[in-house]
Amino acid sequence: MKFAAAFISLCCVGQCSAQSLNPNGAYPKFGVGPTGITATIEKGLKVTVAAVQLSEPAGQTDLKPGDVLLSVNGQSLSENDPRVTLGTAIGVVEAGDGLLTFQVQRGSDERNVTLRLPVVGAYSASWPENCKKSNAIVEQTVRYAVKAQQPDGSYQFGAGRPVRDDVRGCLTSLFLLSVGDDELIPYVRRHVRPLAERAETRRNAGGHVNWQLGYQGILLSEYYLRTGDAEVLPGLQELCNWCVDNQAAGGWSHGAPVGPGYVQSGLMNHAGLPVMITLIIAQECGIKVDTAAYARAIRLIYRMAGHGCVAYGDHRSELWWSNTNGRNAMTACGFSLLDHIPCFREASEHLATLVTDSYYQPEFGHTGGGFNVIWRGMASMHVPEHRRANVQRQNQELAWYYDLCRQPGGGFSMPATPPNNPRYTGLEWATGAIGLTYAAPRRGLRITGAPRTKFSRQAPPPDFDWGTPEDRTFLSTADAEGFRESESPKEIYHLLLKTRKSEATLQFCATHLRHYSPLVRTWAARLLGERNRPEALAILANAAMDKDPRVRRAAFDGVSGYDNWR
Structure with a gap:
């Protein structure tokens, strides 16, 4: 003891x-x-x-x-x-x-x-991958979710109302599909076939429809690619048609029509990114998607990759938070579906690595951190091999959270986002979402790294131009030449941006102009600019002539006082 x-x-x-x-x-x-x-x-x-x-x-x-x-x-x-x-x-x-x-x-x-408590053993160093405890938790959660399913395909968790075609129900069926056990297919089918039938006449969503359409489309597509069940394709086709009809300025808002006074262009990428993922993966199912709408959707988000966090709406990449409540993670999963195209594979890996290095803000979110939790584990599957230690650090740091969420008898219950936001709490939000985190290493879904299936078709690449060859450098997960890491991401955050800025030396700032993360580079450059001393400005002047374009960009961010929403 x-x-x-x-x-x-x-x-x-x-x-x-x-x-x-x-x-x-x-x-x-x-x-x-x-x-x-x-x-x-x-x-x-x-x-x-x-x-x-x-x-x-x-x-x-x-x-x-x-x-x-x-x-x-x-x-x-x-x-x-x-x-x-x-x-x-x-x-x-x-x-x-x-x-x-x-x-x-x-x-x-x-x-x-x-x-x-039952003795179930410790997490492995690489958990949830190659981990007996994680596997036992997955199996327990499967039993809990299957028992919760109702004859109409919905899930009844505790005393709450059943969930079916909204985000929560779709996440639960995606979890069952992700486990990779064919015996669970009938439970998923019980949900998706009626969903697809309702989608044929657009009776599958109401209110803030885009939130529902994105997760429904991912579920229907993953199910088809796993089973080849063509019965769901007409519904998936009409769902994609509805998504295209709702698009504005390349993205989506909560619903349709878009309110142009909301943020920037009226867009809300939290709702739009799952729709973008749907348009990518549905084409792999053979669904026809308007090529111009598809290109606009990819271009809107791709331009942000490598320059910070995926933005809330149609504005510059965000820089002043280490995470954006799941948007980086969603994009990493979406672009992983295009991994046969090098720039999208690199963008996926870059954003996934940023996500793992934001472990010190695990519940951060504008309206609560639910989507941070939902997508973090899935995005971890797309971190490149040379950064896998970052994933292990994240999971070791956050093991307390996942164990706190586990419930007796199975399932997960997400606690309120600090200081007291209960928006995404409860069994119905967390059971599928955190179940997906534990099951992600099984790679049972395309969005968690499963290979293409015998039902996959090669979709045409999105047709748009963006940037120059040097822009690809910004997608790298390697630090600029000469960087030597000495502090954890959490310490870097506090030294360059938050509570310990006065402790950051000029040399520390200069070194972190060479960090792989555009957030860290900009934090370091801005702090040098704020110091406004000859020695600090000399560092920025030298950086402006560096051979690495990422370092040069950081230098000019420091001089200009670059901010993400203006």
């Missing part, structure tokens, strides 16, 4: 990444992994039991709603982010004796309460 406590302390303080909770506010209900405890975090970081599932490990103890959890296995829960401590403790004891001991306050009394 002493070893477990020491290991938890080490992980929480030095290795695990999370976003900040507000110690003066309250954090909504969340499941404490497979313990059967539902908790809130009240003012002062007081982890308070909200409910106990009687049939689960916590239900075999004396825990009651209202109890305050002061510590777990000797580690305080009133410092930093208690979720990290809880999630890390679960992983440690599952690899040890299974015993979680809470120090509990009930009124004026304090007591210890111990519950026993």
Whole structure:
């Protein structure tokens, strides 16, 4: 037990990444992994039991709603982010004796309460790839999802309303398809055939239709490429026709028509990127897509790759966040489908690597970090071999989060985005999404790296011109010559952009003008410009004459004060 406590302390303080909770506010209900405890975090970081599932490990103890959890296995829960401590403790004891001991306050009394979790082993160094624990979690989640499916193909998770043709239902069926088990095909078919039939008459989506069309199109296409079931093709064709009808300025908004006063050109790439992926993969199924609309969609997004994060709308690549709530990851998965074209393969690998290096903002998002979580694991499959250590670092840093999301009996429940945004919480959002993260290494989907199937057709490449040959350099995942990494991505972020800017030396900034990431290069250049000292400006002047165009571009960003939304 002493070893477990020491290991938890080490992980929480030095290795695990999370976003900040507000110690003066309250954090909504969340499941404490497979313990059967539902908790809130009240003012002062007081982890308070909200409910106990009687049939689960916590239900075999004396825990009651209202109890305050002061510590777990000797580690305080009133410092930093208690979720990290809880999630890390679960992983440690599952690899040890299974015993979680809470120090509990009930009124004026304090007591210890111990519950026993099943011992399932530790994650492997390369998890979820080549990992027995991950495989066991996949199989448990499969059983949970299959049991949740209703006769009409929808999924009933807990006490919520069934989900079927929206993002949540499509993610769940994509998860079942991703596992690679042919015995699961009938469950997916039960969902997709009625969906395709409704799509033939455009009765498959309502409200913010583009959100639904994108995920539906990916599901129908992946299902066809796996099975060759031509019954879904007429619906997929009409779905793609509807997508083309809704396009504006190369992209999509929440729905149709586009509101031009919304952001830039009225576009909202969170909704549009899955539609773009649909147009790519549907052509692999033999679907006819308007070539001009297809080229406009690819061009809008491709121009951002290599220059920062994929933007919210039709504006410059974003630079002041390390991630963009899934947009980089979506694009990496989409462009991977065009990996026979070198520039798209490179763009996919570049964006996927940026995603893995944003592990320190795992829940970041404009309206909540759900899509950050949904797409992160799938994008990891497209990181090039020489950067696979970045994926391992990400997954080791975030193991606490995934263990916290796991629920007793199977499934996942996504906790609220800090400080208290519950928009994408619950079993119906997370079961398919995080299941896809664990199953991604099986490469059961084209978007997670599966090879083309016997039903695949070679789609024509998108027909557009963009940039010069030197623009390809910006898609590289290699640092510029002379770069030597000494700090983690998290430390670089704080030294160049956030809390520790005053500590960044001129030499540190100069070195990071040569980083592979356009974000890091621009952060370093802007900081040199802000210093406005002769030595700093001399570094920028020298960089402006560098042989690497990425370094030259960073230098001019520093001089001009380049900003992404203006």
